[in-house]
Amino acid sequence: MSTSTDVQYTTRNGENFNGRIITPDGDGPFPGLLVITAIFGDDQEMQELTKAWAEDGFVVSVPDIFWRVLPGPVADFETAIGRMNDFDFDQGMKDVEDLIGDLKGRPECNGKVGMLGFCFGGRYVHVSAARLGIDAGAAFHGTTIGQHLDETSKISCPMSLHFGSEDPAVPMEEVTSIQESYASMSNAEIVVHDGAAHNFSMPYKPGYNADVAKASRAAALKCFQSM
Numbered sequence: 001m002s003t004s005t006d007v008q009y010t011t012r013n014g015e016n017f018n019g020r021i022i023t024p025d026g027d028g029p030f031p032g033l034l035v036i037t038a039i040f041g042d043d044q045e046m047q048e049l050t051k052a053w054a055e056d057g058f059v060v061s062v063p064d065i066f067w068r069v070l071p072g073p074v075a076d077f078e079t080a081i082g083r084m085n086d087f088d089f090d091q092g093m094k095d096v097e098d099l100i101g102d103l104k105g106r107p108e109c110n111g112k113v114g115m116l117g118f119c120f121g122g123r124y125v126h127v128s129a130a131r132l133g134i135d136a137g138a139a140f141h142g143t144t145i146g147q148h149l150d151e152t153s154k155i156s157c158p159m160s161l162h163f164g165s166e167d168p169a170v171p172m173e174e175v176t177s178i179q180e181s182y183a184s185m186s187n188a189e190i191v192v193h194d195g196a197a198h199n200f201s202m203p204y205k206p207g208y209n210a211d212v213a214k215a216s217r218a219a220a221l222k223c224f225q226s227m
Contacts (some may be wrong), residue, residue, distance in 0.1 A: 001024045002054035004047070010226040011098050018071070019063035020047075021106070022054035029110040031135075031227050032103040033058040036065055036096070036121025039080040040201065043073035046118070054219060061103045064094070065121075084120055096124055097132055105166070112227040116220065117142050118201065119169070121163070130154040135227040138152055138215075138220035140201035141167055146174040152181040159188040160223035162216035164196030164207070187226075189219065 004022045009015075016141040020042065022153045024030055025137055033053055037046050044060050054060045064071050070093065103113050114136035117125040122142010129137045132149035138160040139145070145161070159182065182188040193216065195202065199207035201216060 002051055004054075009102055009161060010063070010096060014016075017064055017067035019061065020050075021108075022050055022060040022062070023108050024054050024057050024059065026057075026185075028059070028108045030059045030108060031056055031185065031224065032106070032109040032111075032113040033060045034063045034099055034103055034113060034134075035060060035095075035126045036115065036117045037062070038078045038121065038199075039066075039084045040075065041066055041073040041080075043075070043100060045202055046073075049118075049202070057101070058062040058114075058224065059106065059108045060098060063095075063099050063227060065095070067116065068095075072136050087218075091125075092124065093131070096128055098127070105167075114224045114227055116224075119143055119199070123148065126155075126161075127151060129157055129159060136160075136224050138162075138223050140216055141170060142222075143169050144171075146177055149177060149181040152185075153206060155182075155185065155188070157187070158223045159185070160191075160220045161189070162191045162201075162219065164198060164200050164209075164212070165192050165194050166196060167198040167200075167207075167217055169198045189218065189223075191216065197214050 020074045030047030074080045100176045117139040123144045125137040136158045179190040193212040195208035199205035200209040200212045
């Protein structure tokens, strides 16, 4: 079991925005897991997925990452794409850094923080591993990671990145470049799941693949348990 609590985060500039902290049952403290959602935000699907991570023994932080552009969960695809396009990467990384600090400082967290990204969130996991000293990172069908491969050499933490061979949002050419950039890292796995499409990890989406979702999640869990 776990307990989900609505919270307000505070940025370095004193701005407040919403999110959730999900705490496992037990005494703790627990390793932390910062989740950067897909473009649809913290909807019912994401709430179910993040609860499962808390029940695996992590204190999970799920911020409303799009709060500066259009807050809240969004069901309409075009609206979700629009706010993704309007999202400021550099400002977003500042918010992510503040969120990592928030999670590390919570009494229920043992000071270790991993990051998990779905789709949109994958880019922020990769860059945070390079710049912000997270303790582990994982992503499912993470987009635009290929824009930051010049930073891969700065990554030292365990990484578990999962892609589908039939994902038009992350072409195989990009995935191959990601694999090559991580090739020298013994604690990183860049996995291509044959036949899987975009959103293979998300049970309410057309691309969902139960077998791939299970396998990729098991690998990510092993990565996070190594923190």
